Amino acid sequence: MITRETLKSLPSGVKAPPYNVADVKPGIVHFGVGNFFRAHQAFYIDKILKDDPNWGIVGVGLTDGERSEKKAKQFKEQDCLYSLTETAPSGESEVRIIGALRDYLLAPADPEAVLKRLADPSIRIVSMTITEGGYNIDESTGEFDLKNPAVQKDLKNPEKPSTVFGYVVEGLRRRRDAGVKAFTVMSCDNLRHNGHVAHKAFLGYAKARDPELAKWIEENAAFPNGMVDRITPSVSASAHKKLNEDSGLDDDLPLVAEDFTQWVLEDNFADGRPPLEKAGVQLVDDVTDYEHVKIRMLNASHITVCFPGILVGHEYVDEAVNDKELRSNLENYLNKDVIPTLKAPPGMTLEGYRDSVISRFSNRAMGDQVLRVAGDGSSKIQVFWTETVRQALEKKNDISRIAFGIAAYLEMLRGKNEKGETYEPNEPTFGDKQWELAHKDDFESALKLPSFDSWRDLDTSELNAKVVEMRKIIREKGVKAALPK
Ligand code: NAD
Structure with missing residues (x-):
């Protein structure tokens, strides 16, 4: 005491x-x-x-x-x-x-x-x-x-x-x-x-x-x-x-x-x-720009690295972010897809914030589990990824990293990693209907999940086709084979 x-x-x-x-x-x-x-x-x-x-x-x-x-x-x-x-x-x-x-x-x-x-x-x-x-x-x-x-x-x-x-x-x-x-x-x-x-x-x-x-x-x-x-x-x-x-x-x-x-x-x-x-x-006077940076960089990075990290078989966030290929994908996502869409709030640089996020995630002492971070992914995707996805679709930018993230999320929902180990994904907002979609063997059905509702008004045909292609690769050759170059 x-x-x-x-x-x-x-x-x-x-x-x-x-x-x-x-x-x-x-x-x-x-x-x-x-x-x-x-x-x-x-x-x-x-x-x-x-x-x-x-x-x-x-x-x-x-x-x-x-x-x-x-x-x-x-x-x-x-x-x-x-x-x-x-x-x-x-x-x-x-x-x-x-x-x-x-x-x-x-x-x-x-x-x-x-x-x-x-x-x-x-x-x-x-x-x-x-x-x-x-x-x-x-x-x-x-x-x-x-x-x-x-x-x-x-x-x-x-x-x-x-x-x-x-x-x-x-x-x-x-x-x-x-x-x-x-x-x-x-x-x-x-x-x-x-x-x-x-x-x-x-x-x-x-x-x-x-x-x-x-x-x-x-x-x-x-x-x-x-x-x-x-x-x-x-x-x-x-x-x-x-x-x-x-x-x-x-x-x-x-x-x-x-x-x-x-x-x-x-x-x-x-x-x-x-x-x-x-x-x-x-x-x-206004926290809005700070919130945007945190949500689209820190929170989005968490799920972007944890969904594929679970499939590889990592247990902790620091393991996933220290996995060279997953880290490189995360850096590309931040540099090419997120940073160009953001305005740096006073006193911050987006590059400095990116480096601090990656360094913070590699902190072993936090013992943060990838499955905990991925929990309630459906809600998190809508809050953390939506603006980045919308801007990529509207500007017709390269959507391969975004498609990879979605493909990794959907494969992750199936509850089995590449080592053959099973786990229970946590989606508190899913009912039987959503789990049925998530567990279907085909590559398209799960795209109807509410996780993607916040950009459904846009033309997603190219994005969805890319997700389907990447899911096939993940299932046949493993998640790293699907990583965008
Ligand atoms: P915690 O479980 O240690 O503490 C939560 C506290 O809230 C407990 O004391 C609990 O009794 C109380 N509580 C829960 N529901 C309540 C309710 N309906 N009415 C009144 N009290 C209630 O969790 P924590 O790690 O301290 O996180 C709490 C919150 O802090 C998070 O939900 C999040 O919004 C925020 N936060 C946490 C972190 C983090 O890393 N832990 C980081 C940023 C923000």
């Missing part, structure tokens, strides 16, 4: 927080204290607390059950301190204790404690990492899903909430009634325009609860968009043991992340913000 006492005699090489933890006052409430939050937002806040100690974080967990209780107990026992090991692709590591999290509340155990914090004028930001699906947006309508039973329950009893929407809106209601300023609602989830998504979700709930209150929130709160980036794997029991052996600490909550980190955030806050620029956060 590590505590404030431990900070006085840390093992050599472990950095202590560069401020007095006892001086920190809470200014942020965060919902969803997962690994990413601990390695990203808390890491940035940790860097600025020496300049302004009024931005400590109170974490809130919304789920009950044994696991959540254990986590809450561990946070309390460790004074909410934990170690973060940042590992570079070279294998070099740096360990620091993060002290930004100053309290942890388990909401089901004491809902009123959470609501009191949310109403407290010293809390000026409420942030969240509640996963991409946590915003309760109905995919078919694009609107907040009021039919969700947990939302219904909160709407019937809004002063005793259980969802993040219920808590945040009740917190804002108490502030309005007490004449306290509204706080900023800051999503740190990996969603395009996450501030807009959060706005839709929280306002969707607030309108259903009380239109007057919704109007006040709309006029007084802020919902900045942000682009967040740092690969943060979950910590297995063996990784936990190894992290402590390497650091010399006895940490119940050790964490590892890559050494790369990025946060581009719209400078749009309702009641002030921490001096985040001092910690390296890029504060901008």
